Amino acid sequence: MGTDQVLIQRAIEGDERALQTLWSQHSPHIDAVIRRLVGDPDLAADVAQEVWIQIFRALPSYRGESQFGTWAHRIAVNRTLNALRRTRRIAKAEADIEDDTVAVEHDSERSLLAASIEEAANRLSPGARTVFMMHDVEGYTHEEIARELGITPGGSKSQLFKARAKLRRLLAHVVDGLTPDTDPENVAPVF
Amino acid sequence: MSHLSSERLAELADGEPTVAEAEHLAACANCAAERSAHRRLLSMALDERDRIAPPLTEWSTLAVELREQGIIADDYAAPTAETSVVPVVQPRRHRRAWLVGLRVAAGLVFAAGFGALGRMSAGASPAPSSKEVTTVASRIFNGSAKQVMPNVFGDQSSPFNSVEDALATLETSQRNYDKAVAFIAAHDSTVQSPEAGEVFRTRLAALDEMAETSRQALSVAPADPVLNQYYLSTLGAREVTLRQLGSVLPPGTRLTRF
Numbered sequence: 001m002g003t004d005q006v007l008i009q010r011a012i013e014g015d016e017r018a019l020q021t022l023w024s025q026h027s028p029h030i031d032a033v034i035r036r037l038v039g040d041p042d043l044a045a046d047v048a049q050e051v052w053i054q055i056f057r058a059l060p061s062y063r064g065e066s067q068f069g070t071w072a073h074r075i076a077v078n079r080t081l082n083a084l085r086r087t088r089r090i091a092k093a094e095a096d097i098e099d100d101t102v103a104v105e106h107d108s109e110r111s112l113l114a115a116s117i118e119e120a121a122n123r124l125s126p127g128a129r130t131v132f133m134m135h136d137v138e139g140y141t142h143e144e145i146a147r148e149l150g151i152t153p154g155g156s157k158s159q160l161f162k163a164r165a166k167l168r169r170l171l172a173h174v175v176d177g178l179t180p181d182t183d184p185e186n187v188a189p190v191f
Numbered sequence: 192m193s194h195l196s197s198e199r200l201a202e203l204a205d206g207e208p209t210v211a212e213a214e215h216l217a218a219c220a221n222c223a224a225e226r227s228a229h230r231r232l233l234s235m236a237l238d239e240r241d242r243i244a245p246p247l248t249e250w251s252t253l254a255v256e257l258r259e260q261g262i263i264a265d266d267y268a269a270p271t272a273e274t275s276v277v278p279v280v281q282p283r284r285h286r287r288a289w290l291v292g293l294r295v296a297a298g299l300v301f302a303a304g305f306g307a308l309g310r311m312s313a314g315a316s317p318a319p320s321s322k323e324v325t326t327v328a329s330r331i332f333n334g335s336a337k338q339v340m341p342n343v344f345g346d347q348s349s350p351f352n353s354v355e356d357a358l359a360t361l362e363t364s365q366r367n368y369d370k371a372v373a374f375i376a377a378h379d380s381t382v383q384s385p386e387a388g389e390v391f392r393t394r395l396a397a398l399d400e401m402a403e404t405s406r407q408a409l410s411v412a413p414a415d416p417v418l419n420q421y422y423l424s425t426l427g428a429r430e431v432t433l434r435q436l437g438s439v440l441p442p443g444t445r446l447t448r449f
Contacts, residue, residue, distance in 0.1 A: 004406070006413035014264025017423055019257065020250050024426035028243035028433060035244055048247035049256065056262045117239055136236035157202070164201035168225075168232050175228045175235070 005064060012059050019056060026069055027052070030076045036133050037080045039122050047083045054079045077138060081148055084130070120170040121163075128163040135160050195222050204229035245437035246430060358416055365420045369427045376431045382439055391436035398429040 010018035031048050038044040055072050062071055114120035121129050130149065134140040135156070142153040142160075149156070168175060192215045195203070199212075203226050208216060216223050257263045351357040381387050405422040412418060 004410065004413060006409075014262065014267045016254065016257075016263045016267070017419065019263060020254070021423055021426055023246075023248075023250060023253065024423075024430050027246035027248065027430070031247040032242050032244040034247060036239065036242075041247075045247045049253060052248060052253055053256060053260065053262070056257060057260070117235055132236070136233060137239045139240065161198040161201040164204065164229060164232065165197040168197070168201065168229055171232065171235075172228075175231050 008059065008062060008064075008068065011056070022056075022068070023052060026072055029069060030055075030072055033073060033076050033138065034080050036118065036121070036137060037077065037130060038084065039126075039129065043083075043087065047080050050083060051076045051079045073138075077134070077140075078148070081130070084126070114170045115174075117167065117171065120167050123170060124163050124166060128159050128166070131156050131159040132163040132167070136164070194219065195225075197225075200225045201229050204233045243433070245434040250430075361416060361420050365424055368424050372424075372428050372431050376435055379435065382435060387439040388436065391432055391439065394432050395429060395436060398425055398432060401425045402429060 007018050007021060011022055027048075030051065031044075034048045034051055035041070035044045038047055055075050058075060062068065114123065121132060124132065127149075131145055134145050134148070135142065140148070142156040145151075145156045146153045192211055195212060195215065200222065203212070216226060254263060258265065349357075351360065381390050384390065402422065402425045405418060405425055409415065409418050409422055
């Protein structure tokens with residue numbers, strides 16, 4: 001669904017109906033981003049409220065150079081990361097990123113398979129989860145992630161590949177199920 | 192060369208192998224299969240981006256905060272008949288034509304919405320083309336409304352004393368409509384049905400098309416209060432249905448389209 005400039009102008013002027021319309025149009029996608037990055041549903045709801053207030057506060061700075069949804073998406077990611085940082089989740093994640101001893105999990109995890117990427121990602125460390133979501137789902141580059149999280153691009157890559165390796169095992173039944181006649185135990189080796 | 196590590200294979204999901212690694216991948220079925228699995232995982236992750244979900248917030252809660260912060264202006268002057276649909280308001284004769292057009296426009300959205308449902312039930316595309324909408328809307332606002340929908344409203348008597356009076360009633364009606372939709376959703380026995388997911392998906396698809404149709408009509412008359420009411424009501428119903436769909440989907444189910 002497109003977003004009209006007239007609607008945005010009315011929202012800037014404080015028209016509740018226009019603000020509600022923007023929220024109705026975009027909350028399914030924006031809130032999905034927040035949910036993915038935060039994981040915890042209760043915290044995600046708190047963050048979403050904060051994100052939407054920030055989006056509406058920033059409306060006068062929207063110049064229409066990109067789609068409204070894209071612009072709002074950026075704000076949502078930035079604000080969510082700020083919120084996570086405040087709750088010390090990112091602080092822990094940053095410590096994890098510097099800690100190479102955070103190894104990929106062992107074979108025992110095979111009994112704890114996840115049903116979806118979202119569920120599997122919830123089993124990653126907060127830092128790995130954030131890097132994976134930002135890179136593989138939201139499309140950020142390692143340089144952008146490094147800037148957002150205050151880490152190095154190399155740290156971002158390292159965390160991403162660990163995250164992918166873990167997710168690959170947690171989702172073995174799903175990923176391998178996409179190709180017929182394959183035995184998950186044979187095609188998902190841990191070398 | 193020994194097998195590639197799991198992290199290196201993860202990196203090769205969207206990276207290029209060295210010459211030695213490429214030779215190994217060509218010769219080792221296990222590593223090649225594992226690299227393919229990582230590519231499928233990456234594809235699944237990309238699909239997540241299109242995922243939508245029920246809103247995490249309630250508008251009523253958010254609105255309180257927005258009002259406290261002055262983002263919602265209580266003194267906002269909503270578009271009135273005098274400021275709406277600018278090109279036709281100056282002479283009295285045109286003003287009357289505008290009012291007819293306005294009323295027919297409301298009928299247009301109703302017709303477009305229910306028309307969409309009819310088309311769907313007939314197995315056809317639920318939405319009229321943008322050309323159809325533009326053509327009809329243009330006819331309305333060029334004063335040929337009578338040819339489009341001459342008797343939609345029947346009785347010409349009105350309980351309203353002024354346009355402002357009617358607009359205030361419209362606004363109240365819209366709020367009551369939203370409350371009614373929310374109430375019906377809360378007591379909707381559909382959620383207990385095994386087909387609930389499909390019912391809600393169908394409803395969402397129809398509401399999406401209706402919203403798009405309203406939006407196209409609004410592009411012709413952006414300040415039209417009637418069209419704005421219908422558009423907002425459709426989005427409100429869409430949001431409620433999305434929440435309902437979210438409540439009946441099994442955990443982990445992806446929702447990207449209807």
